[in-house]
Amino acid sequence: AQQVPDILSPEFAANPYPAYAAMREHAPLIWHEATRSYIVSRYEDVELVFRDRESRLTTANYDWQLEPVHGRTILQLSGREHAVRRALVAPAFRGRDLEERFLPVIERNARELADAFRQSGTADIVTDFATRLPVDVIADMLGLDKTDHDRFHGWYTSVIAFLGNLSGDPAVTAAGERTRAEFAEYMLPVIRERRENPGDDLLSTLCAAEVDGVRMSDEDVKAFCSLLLAAGGETTDKAIAAIIANLLAHPDQLAAVQADRGLIPAAFAETLRYSPPVHMIMRHSAEEVDVSGGTIPPGATVTCLIGAANRDASRYRDPERFDIFRGDLSTTSAFSAAADHLAFALGRHFCVGALLAKAEVETGLNQLFDAMPDLRLPDGFIPVEEGVFTRGPRSLPVRFTPVA
Numbered sequence: 001a002q003q004v005p006d007i008l009s010p011e012f013a014a015n016p017y018p019a020y021a022a023m024r025e026h027a028p029l030i031w032h033e034a035t036r037s038y039i040v041s042r043y044e045d046v047e048l049v050f051r052d053r054e055s056r057l058t059t060a061n062y063d064w065q066l067e068p069v070h071g072r073t074i075l076q077l078s079g080r081e082h083a084v085r086r087a088l089v090a091p092a093f094r095g096r097d098l099e100e101r102f103l104p105v106i107e108r109n110a111r112e113l114a115d116a117f118r119q120s121g122t123a124d125i126v127t128d129f130a131t132r133l134p135v136d137v138i139a140d141m142l143g144l145d146k147t148d149h150d151r152f153h154g155w156y157t158s159v160i161a162f163l164g165n166l167s168g169d170p171a172v173t174a175a176g177e178r179t180r181a182e183f184a185e186y187m188l189p190v191i192r193e194r195r196e197n198p199g200d201d202l203l204s205t206l207c208a209a210e211v212d213g214v215r216m217s218d219e220d221v222k223a224f225c226s227l228l229l230a231a232g233g234e235t236t237d238k239a240i241a242a243i244i245a246n247l248l249a250h251p252d253q254l255a256a257v258q259a260d261r262g263l264i265p266a267a268f269a270e271t272l273r274y275s276p277p278v279h280m281i282m283r284h285s286a287e288e289v290d291v292s293g294g295t296i297p298p299g300a301t302v303t304c305l306i307g308a309a310n311r312d313a314s315r316y317r318d319p320e321r322f323d324i325f326r327g328d329l330s331t332t333s334a335f336s337a338a339a340d341h342l343a344f345a346l347g348r349h350f351c352v353g354a355l356l357a358k359a360e361v362e363t364g365l366n367q368l369f370d371a372m373p374d375l376r377l378p379d380g381f382i383p384v385e386e387g388v389f390t391r392g393p394r395s396l397p398v399r400f401t402p403v404a
């Protein structure tokens with residue numbers, strides 16, 4: 001068998017892209033002992049897995065990946081139950097709800113965060129902005145008290161640690177389970193209160209949503225809110241940091257985007273292709289599945305390498321190059337920055353929050369450019385990416401001249 005780098009090794013964590021290329025080329029389907037899963041890395045194979053209509057490939061893996069920390073979320077549902085749940089939650093994240101109710105929330109929170117460092121001439125994009133904005137936005141959309149945002153951030157950190165706990169550290173597992181209990185203790189009374197006194201917030205919308213006579217229970221709403229911390233928080237956080245890091249590493253493209261903010265959507269689309277926040281997604285095979293690299297047996301865990309698929313040369317011209325002008329990604333359709341790469345997955349579980357994420361990253365970037373038109377990294381500073389399941393820059397300590 002072809003020698004394949006271990007996806008859990010430090011070398012892989014430091015730079016997975018050479019290993020991705022080797023896998024796509026020589027080992028498009030491999031058995032990985034440590035995660036006890038079959039790994040697929042080619043665009044066509046990852047696409048096939050995502051597009052399966054859950055007859056052969058299910059999300060049963062989330063029962064052990066998500067259930068202990070979130071409870072039963074939309075990602076664990078399938079078939080009609082999943083379709084109804086999507087119809088219940090998705091409308092709030094697109095169209096008029098997004099534009100009229102939630103875009104102002106994003107703008108307000110992005111501006112407040114930028115205000116904190118606007119006059120200082122220095123900020124860490126990761127800690128001062130990227131990790132704050134998505135969670136602040138979700139808490140604000142849900143209509144939670146501003147004084148509770150810090151608790152929300154604490155739970156967010158614990159959920160992320162739980163989901164990234166590759167070594168199975170028992171202290172992290174225990175903290176995740178504690179978070180599930182604390183989150184429920186906080187959220188369930190708020191949910192009951194909103195059912196009685198609905199407002200113009202996302203939580204009231206979720207409580208009142210009804211499709212074909214079906215409504216979500218308190219527990220369903222709570223699990224969805226908990227999922228939002230991870231699904232909407234860490235992902236968008238990494239996307240904001242990555243778009244800045246990619247532009248800083250390509251000064252000509254940074255200058256072009258600053259001169260024409262209309263290029264921000266193209267920079268976002270290319271960032272999601274080149275540096276997707278989520279690098280790995282798992283599925284469970286209910287039946288035998290043929291992929292280009294061979295056959296996946298029934299009853300197996302399948303790991304899809306989004307980070308590898310998004311740089312497949314059979315799909316993209318010059319895939320290892322970050323190029324917002326590449327022209328093979330659309331930026332205008334409703335799901336612009338989505339359908340042309342796999343960062344939001346595809347098929348039934350395609351990201352519910354894709355347009356919200358796009359709005360957050362684009363608004364965030366506009367706010368950052370307004371606050372720091374000449375942003376730059378300290379001399380000699382080279383950003384380091386970290387993470388294997390999710391991935392993004394560790395820190396981005398930028399300098400800038402405060403705007404008068």
Ligand code: HEM
Pocket residue numbers: 059074075076086093227228231232233235236239276277278281282342343344345346348349350351352353354356357
């Ligand atoms: C699903 C990525 C932002 C909510 C997904 C999936 C991916 C993804 C890959 C599919 C998971 C799977 O099939 O197993 C991203 C990225 C984001 C982002 C890269 C940011 C750039 C958001 C935001 C929200 C969100 C802001 C907030 C609403 C969800 C939900 C699902 C999902 C609820 C589950 C959908 C379902 O099961 O039908 N996301 N996401 N995501 N995402 Fe996102």
